[in-house]
Amino acid sequence: MSQNVVEPEKWRFEDWKSIAGALMVAGGLIFTGLQWHNANQIADQSVYQRMVADWSDHLKTFVQKPELWAYFEEGHPLAPDDQNRSLVLAVAEIRLQAMDAVLSYVRLRWSERDFAQWKITFERTFRQSPALCLRYAQTPKEWEGELDKIAERVCAAKSSPAKP
Numbered sequence: 001m002s003q004n005v006v007e008p009e010k011w012r013f014e015d016w017k018s019i020a021g022a023l024m025v026a027g028g029l030i031f032t033g034l035q036w037h038n039a040n041q042i043a044d045q046s047v048y049q050r051m052v053a054d055w056s057d058h059l060k061t062f063v064q065k066p067e068l069w070a071y072f073e074e075g076h077p078l079a080p081d082d083q084n085r086s087l088v089l090a091v092a093e094i095r096l097q098a099m100d101a102v103l104s105y106v107r108l109r110w111s112e113r114d115f116a117q118w119k120i121t122f123e124r125t126f127r128q129s130p131a132l133c134l135r136y137a138q139t140p141k142e143w144e145g146e147l148d149k150i151a152e153r154v155c156a157a158k159s160s161p162a163k164p
């Protein structure tokens with residue numbers, strides 16, 4: 001009785017080189033993907049730190065000029081003959097720019113829903129500051145996007161008569 005034994009094919013050196021090359025390409029792609037992911041995380045952290053720094057920097061004004069706090073956080077009205085009028089409007093401009101920068105970072109880098117707390121903060125900021133709404137109204141063409149929507153909604157609600 002004769003048995004037909006099939007010998008397994010022997011792997012040649014070229015076969016091993018091909019497999020090793022494919023594994024190296026796969027490993028390189030995985031490494032590249034991990035590096036890209038890490039770079040994005042670092043960029044996200046950097047952008048968020050910048051957002052916080054922009055907002056925090058403008059808040060230092062209230063440490064240096066505490067008399068301005070009432071105009072922005074306590075609803076103090078800004079009269080036409082107020083001795084601080086120019087300074088209050090200048091700080092309002094800085095505050096608007098800081099808010100716009102933060103919202104721009106959010107829009108460019110992430111989904112807006114991920115940072116709803118910033119919008120809530122800015123809505124409160126407009127609600128508590130007639131001076132901020134005034135400066136926004138004086139410079140409407142400078143603002144667009146989410147800041148414009150927030151300002152329009154909050155400032156318009158403040159100026160409309162209360163419904164019975």
